[in-house]
Amino acid sequence: MKETLNLDLVNQLIPQLVNLAKEHWTSCDWQYGPPVEIFADTGYICIRYEKGNCWHYDLKNNLWF
Known part of the structure; x- marks a missing residue:
């Protein structure tokens, strides 16, 4: 279930999120296209x-799943 994002917090975390997402994209043969939506789910951005695929980004531990 999607959660409401605290926009002030997201604004602070955007540089870290961008860096982690870029690391994700370059770690494989990326074929999922550009980002189209950012949302919160189960405590993660x-x-x-x-292409419709979603990944959770754990900014505390620099992981995606």
């Missing part, structure tokens, strides 16, 4: 990509 998530990115939905053009």
Whole structure:
């Protein structure tokens, strides 16, 4: 279930999120397109990509799943 994002907090975390997402994209043969939506789910910031795939980004531990 999508959660409401605290926009002030997201604004502070954007540089870290961008860096982690770029690390994700370059770690494989990325075929999912550009980001189209950012949302929160189960305490994580998530990115939905053009092909419909979503990943959760754990900014505390620099992981994605």
